[in-house]
Amino acid sequence: MTDLFKKPRIIIWVLLVIIAAIILFTKGLQYGVDFSGGTAFQIVLEKPVTSDQMPGIVSVISRRLDWAGLKDPKVTSSGNQYVTAQLAESDPNEIARLKNTLLKQGKFEAVLNGEILFIGEDIKTIYKDPARGYGVQAIEKKGASSWVLPFMLSPESARRFAEMTFHKCAPTGYENKQVIYDCEKTYFFVDRPTDSIIIVDNQTYLDEKQVPVSPEITGSNMIDFTEIISQVNTNYYIVSDTFTEEQKVSIREDSQKYTKAIVSSNIPESLRNELKDMGYKIVVVNKPTNLPWIWEATGLKSIISLTEGVTNMSAPTTSSSSFEVFNTLTITGTAGTPEQAKERLDDLLILLESGSLPIPIESISTESISPFLGKEFLNNSLIIGLFALLTVAIVLFIRYKVFMLAIPILLADISEILILLSFLSLIQFRLDLATIAGILATIGTAVDHKVIITDGLLKEKDEEHGSVESVVTKIKKSFFIIFAAAGTLFATMLPIIFFNVGLSKLVGFAITIIAGSIIGILITRPAYAELAKEIVLKHEMKHKKE
Amino acid sequence: MRFITEKNYKKLMFIPLILAIICLFLIFITPRIQKGIDLKGGNQLILRYDGERIDSSTLSNRIKQNYSLREVTINETTGPTSIGIIIEYSNSPEIETAKAAKNKIDFNNTALVDLKTKSKDILTPLQSKNYISLKEINDIDEINNKDDLKVYLNEIIILANNNFNNSIINLVKSELNLGENARIQTREVSATLGKDFVKASIKVGLIAFILLTLVILLFFREVIPSGLIIFAAIFDILAGLAGMAIMGLPLSLTTIPALLMLVGYSVDTDILLSTKLLKHRTTDPFTAANDSMKTGLTMTITTIVTVVIMIIVSYFTQMLIVLEIASILFFGLLGDLVSTWYFNAPALIVYVKNKEKNKN
Numbered sequence A: 001m002t003d004l005f006k007k008p009r010i011i012i013w014v015l016l017v018i019i020a021a022i023i024l025f026t027k028g029l030q031y032g033v034d035f036s037g038g039t040a041f042q043i044v045l046e047k048p049v050t051s052d053q054m055p056g057i058v059s060v061i062s063r064r065l066d067w068a069g070l071k072d073p074k075v076t077s078s079g080n081q082y083v084t085a086q087l088a089e090s091d092p093n094e095i096a097r098l099k100n101t102l103l104k105q106g107k108f109e110a111v112l113n114g115e116i117l118f119i120g121e122d123i124k125t126i127y128k129d130p131a132r133g134y135g136v137q138a139i140e141k142k143g144a145s146s147w148v149l150p151f152m153l154s155p156e157s158a159r160r161f162a163e164m165t166f167h168k169c170a171p172t173g174y175e176n177k178q179v180i181y182d183c184e185k186t187y188f189f190v191d192r193p194t195d196s197i198i199i200v201d202n203q204t205y206l207d208e209k210q211v212p213v214s215p216e217i218t219g220s221n222m223i224d225f226t227e228i229i230s231q232v233n234t235n236y237y238i239v240s241d242t243f244t245e246e247q248k249v250s251i252r253e254d255s256q257k258y259t260k261a262i263v264s265s266n267i268p269e270s271l272r273n274e275l276k277d278m279g280y281k282i283v284v285v286n287k288p289t290n291l292p293w294i295w296e297a298t299g300l301k302s303i304i305s306l307t308e309g310v311t312n313m314s315a316p317t318t319s320s321s322s323f324e325v326f327n328t329l330t331i332t333g334t335a336g337t338p339e340q341a342k343e344r345l346d347d348l349l350i351l352l353e354s355g356s357l358p359i360p361i362e363s364i365s366t367e368s369i370s371p372f373l374g375k376e377f378l379n380n381s382l383i384i385g386l387f388a389l390l391t392v393a394i395v396l397f398i399r400y401k402v403f404m405l406a407i408p409i410l411l412a413d414i415s416e417i418l419i420l421l422s423f424l425s426l427i428q429f430r431l432d433l434a435t436i437a438g439i440l441a442t443i444g445t446a447v448d449h450k451v452i453i454t455d456g457l458l459k460e461k462d463e464e465h466g467s468v469e470s471v472v473t474k475i476k477k478s479f480f481i482i483f484a485a486a487g488t489l490f491a492t493m494l495p496i497i498f499f500n501v502g503l504s505k506l507v508g509f510a511i512t513i514i515a516g517s518i519i520g521i522l523i524t525r526p527a528y529a530e531l532a533k534e535i536v537l538k539h540e541m542k543h544k545k546e
Numbered sequence B: 001m002r003f004i005t006e007k008n009y010k011k012l013m014f015i016p017l018i019l020a021i022i023c024l025f026l027i028f029i030t031p032r033i034q035k036g037i038d039l040k041g042g043n044q045l046i047l048r049y050d051g052e053r054i055d056s057s058t059l060s061n062r063i064k065q066n067y068s069l070r071e072v073t074i075n076e077t078t079g080p081t082s083i084g085i086i087i088e089y090s091n092s093p094e095i096e097t098a099k100a101a102k103n104k105i106d107f108n109n110t111a112l113v114d115l116k117t118k119s120k121d122i123l124t125p126l127q128s129k130n131y132i133s134l135k136e137i138n139d140i141d142e143i144n145n146k147d148d149l150k151v152y153l154n155e156i157i158i159l160a161n162n163n164f165n166n167s168i169i170n171l172v173k174s175e176l177n178l179g180e181n182a183r184i185q186t187r188e189v190s191a192t193l194g195k196d197f198v199k200a201s202i203k204v205g206l207i208a209f210i211l212l213t214l215v216i217l218l219f220f221r222e223v224i225p226s227g228l229i230i231f232a233a234i235f236d237i238l239a240g241l242a243g244m245a246i247m248g249l250p251l252s253l254t255t256i257p258a259l260l261m262l263v264g265y266s267v268d269t270d271i272l273l274s275t276k277l278l279k280h281r282t283t284d285p286f287t288a289a290n291d292s293m294k295t296g297l298t299m300t301i302t303t304i305v306t307v308v309i310m311i312i313v314s315y316f317t318q319m320l321i322v323l324e325i326a327s328i329l330f331f332g333l334l335g336d337l338v339s340t341w342y343f344n345a346p347a348l349i350v351y352v353k354n355k356e357k358n359k360n
Helices: A004-005 A007-029 A054-067 A093-101 A155-164 A202-205 A223-227 A247-252 A269-277 A293-298 A338-352 A371-400 A403-426 A432-462 A471-498 A504-545 B016-029 B055-068 B093-104 B113-129 B135-141 B147-177 B191-220 B223-247 B255-279 B285-317 B320-359
Strands: A038-045 A073-080 A082-087 A109-112 A115-119 A122-127 A135-137 A143-151 A168-174 A176-183 A185-190 A194-203 A210-212 A222-224 A236-240 A260-264 A281-285 A301-303 A328-335 A359-367 B042-049 B071-075 B082-090 B183-191
Touching: A004 A007, A004 A168, A004 A504, A007 A403, A007 A504, A038 A093, A038 A269, A054 A073, A054 A082, A054 A093, A054 A338, A073 A504, A093 A135, A093 A359, A093 B147, A115 A155, A122 A338, A135 A338, A143 A155, A143 A338, A143 B285, A176 B285, A185 A338, A194 A293, A210 A223, A222 A223, A223 A293, A223 A371, A223 B113, A236 A247, A260 A293, A269 A281, A293 A301, A328 A338, A328 B071, A359 A371, A359 B147, A371 A403, A371 A432, A371 B183, A371 B320, A403 A432, A403 A504, A432 A471, A432 A504, A432 B255, A432 B285, A432 B320, A471 A504, A471 B191, A471 B255, A504 B255, B016 B223, B016 B320, B042 B147, B055 B071, B055 B082, B055 B147, B093 B113, B093 B147, B113 B135, B113 B147, B135 B147, B147 B183, B183 B191, B191 B223, B191 B255, B223 B255, B223 B320, B255 B285, B255 B320, B285 B320
Parallel strands: A194 A236, A194 A260, A260 A281
Antiparallel strands: A038 A082, A038 A359, A073 A082, A109 A115, A109 A185, A122 A143, A135 A143, A143 A328, A168 A176, A185 A301, A210 A222, A359 B183, B042 B082, B042 B183, B071 B082
């Protein structure tokens, strides 16, 4: 037995099993909607797009879902016409809403002091050209990165911008012989809720009296809750358990003007019902994990400060000859790392484009599984897998009547699944029922190949003709069959992966089978051959002695 | 005892030929294989619940009438511990009409005012079915360019479809008294996606078969034995398809993988046989064939037993997908026994004998 552990095949096998176990233990497995519950949207675009358009489309779609209040949707493209989005939500009403937001372009508005500075349609061009400064650059001394986003407004809106921002900076001091200005802020919204009143519970209000100007940066400047709300031109109410009489009167009056009431999730049911009775449609907004509630409730996406350069500080009046209208504006900022800067730039880019898609969506297909059912699927898959493994071991034991053989058979199968799962975990593949089918198929071919190996070894006894082959030749012969079989399996599965044409489910199946076969023919089946050889030889020796 | 003998081997080959004809009959004539919603588009709702069985024909009629649907089918999949129903229904006729009407509009050569009137006409029937609100129709007045109108119309029709599906789900939920934690699975496949899947499957299938042929030719370098392996794989798929037709399983994204698995299992035994007969033969072809049959039978029977166990366990746990896959494999593997040992083996013997005769 000790000799066995000196064989390279066995050493590699044992090592890989250990590595696989460590990977699975530390990284765990990711589950697709089949097991975690949730919804997969299969989006078909009106026509195929080029490969450089696809990443843009994927990020617009994930941003739209993001704007709909959905954090961490997994959006992937497949082929040149399909996009799949996987989300954790499975409530039919919520799904319908998300599907709707997926189709709709957001309404972008840049707001200064509650008034619209420019909207999405005012932007004529966004210069995605590094020659015009677009892109991310490292700042030498600070080790940080800056990003620049230049864009052009239409002439009318450029003039409106110049007039509205005129003298919106105030000098606050000197540094290095230069005046330091404090400038006003502009607020970038998507779908600003101008049709709604805002009802916030006392606790949320207290938590967010002051919120960061840039929530993505730690140590950001702070801004008042009320300052943000004043950009929406609506009425808001801070309530504890009940409305005060004054609030009631005022809210009732508001119902003439506003149709919806945005409420924080802590607002009790009784108050929501009161609002409904007054004729409001209730929109509940939950607090996102990485953003203040008020950002989510108002659709605020970014706060950008003006700079003295665009506010015509040197011109005395808007009619003076030195008053300048800038058609091209740039937004700049800094971030800790180049990746963060790039992310921020991409965010703003999609924002200014109002999340528009270069190619419209043709249709959306959905598949939705409630989390209860998903959990059941996972448990049942485990049970079925276990039964399959045991059955194989029992049947082969009955066939060969060598009890010891059942052990390497089970070991090889289990290790094959283990290594396969760790591979799927490494490539961050989300397990679904198609993957399970793939694993079952792998066990199936593994059975075939083990039988071929075992029969090849036991052959000698049955054959009456003289030529006794060495064990090595027998195994070599068996592996010719195994390689040929694996080759045909690859031939069947590879087209699914390479001619990826929206069959994303089948792709998971094919990847699992190919990975399983490779692991099988290179690692676990050779290891099984070694173990079986040992056992068969011992078994024969025993029989000879007897 | 030998299965393949000098006496019977040519006769054996008739059995698979007859069976192939029967399979083709089952697949294409009756009961015939159907396309699932993955491939033809449509809606599916799967529910599992603990409670009393319901009268599915009442429910189906109710849905049919409420939404004036062309097709509603309800299948029960009751397992030992819980009750399940699968509802498949066609799209709402009003929405289909609206879609068709929308596609007919010539946006380029029609004035915006006329386009607006047309759009309203298209959407009104959807509003009367309560799939959209009056406001959504009135909002058309505020649109001031053709492109926006086109996008808007598209959006509203998809929205209407959402509401249609939702209202069916809610109807079913309330009929069955299901609460928030209902175990529901819904699927909605657009007709275009279904068509694309069919096209893609055919394309991928053809390429796979060409590659498969090339790989087998590469390993065996002889045309007839390679052709026999491919024939055997086709026969196994036919057996799987015939099984699907008998059980009423449609062609879908779950059943296609099962058929692909069959290719894998099928070639395993055939390659074993061809290798023993052509490459590593030390005895007469009959002995070699019967020898490899022992190994081959062990392979296939082990898999069949495993598949049967999977059928039983997945029936008890109501894992419908595994149940479907395992059932198809069962039929396909039975087919594999026939194709390998009744057809491929005797045909190879004929081939080997002829080859030897020519040599002499």
